[in-house]
Amino acid sequence: MFDFMTIIKALADENRVRILMSLKERELCVCQVTELLGLAPSTVSKHLAILKQARLLEYRKNGRWIYYRLADKGKSEMADEALAWVQKALANDKQLKDDEDRLEAILKVDAEQLCRKY
Amino acid sequence: MFDFMTIIKALADENRVRILMSLKERELCVCQVTELLGLAPSTVSKHLAILKQARLLEYRKNGRWIYYRLADKGKSEMADEALAWVQKALANDKQLKDDEDRLEAILKVDAEQLCRKY
DNA sequence: TCTATGATTCGTTATGTGGCGAAATATGAG
DNA sequence: CTCATATTTCGCCACATAACGAATCATAGA
Known part of the structure; x- marks a missing residue:
């Protein structure tokens, strides 16, 4: 029950759901997510930490990024199923398609240039 | 997205999840749910309203009860899938088994006698 | 080492939410 | 009608949480 509630509460914020969906096809660095959501870096960092705690996300370091x-699948069955459910439920969401389009543009900008804004 | 967030937020409270799971096999009147959770009737009523708004619950009137x-399935695909997911994820939850046991006892008490306490 | 920079942590503030009791509503019984 | 009772609505309080900016941490490069 505790693990389940941790996952549900992690999902119970629109910006965190947007983060999950933006990571469906690719990995992103924090500044790219920040650009997508239009929030302060510290806020995004907190959201990512909450999703990580719920075992919905993982990360890798590469230099400063x-x-x-x-x-990854197979580590937490509950997390796997939560992600599958969210993706299925929101597969055709219009707002998230907008995010996807804007993300395409963000990915075309050099990450180093993008981050320098903050 | 709005419907999805409404459902997720409805699920993001342990007492509301307990309500959903207690209704898996049967319908219950408000005072039975109140007895199960040990909360004030007004609080339970609010929880039920939130679940109803998310289209996870329906109700019928029978006199004062x-x-x-x-x-019912087929009215909201998103709600159907949410309920299926919750039930699968928590199928073996220990705390909820306790609820189930206590519910058995509550159901043995005449509902009229039970409600008179409040 | 020193500086620049990506990310996180901390402190604060505003808003949201769960809880209760009192009052209101609705329905059945007498 | 009047009263009892099952439920909901309302007003309030306590606590949780999302947001920001400032400060801190970590790493790469000069």
């Missing part, structure tokens, strides 16, 4: 991705 | 049940 930290790349987040959806959790 | 109002019986709540899980939403």
Whole structure:
């Protein structure tokens, strides 16, 4: 029950759901997520930490950059099923399609240039 | 996205999840749910309203009693899948098994006698 | 080492939410 | 109608949480 509630509460914020969906096809560094959501870096960092705690995300470091991705499957069955459910439920969401389009543009900008804004 | 967030937020409270799971096999009137959770009737009523708004529950009136049940399938695909996911994820939850046991006892008491306490 | 920079942590503030009791509503019984 | 009772609505309080900016930490490069 505790693990389940941790996952549900992690999902119970629109910006965190947007993060999960933006990571469906690729990994992103924090500044790219920040650009997508239009929030302060500290806020995004907190959201990522909450998703990580729920075992919905993992990350890897590469120099000064930290790349987040959806959790690898098989580590937490509950997390796997939560992610599958969210993706299915929101597969055709219009707002998230907008995010996807804007993300395409963000990915075309050099990450180093993008981050320098903050 | 709005419907999805409404459902997720409805699920993001342990007492509301307990309500959903207690209704898995049967309908219950408000005072039975109140007895199960040990909360004030007004609080339970609010929780039920939130679940109803998310289309996870329906109800029927019978005299002074109002019986709540899980939403009939086929009305909201998102709600159907949410309920299926919750039930699968928590199928073996220990705390919820306790609820189930206590519910058995509550159901043996005449509902009229039970409600008179409040 | 020193500086620049990506990310996180901390402190604060505003808003949201769960809880209760009192009052209101609705329905059945007498 | 009047009273009892099952439920909901309302007003309030305590606590949780999302947001920001400032400060801190960590790492790469000069």
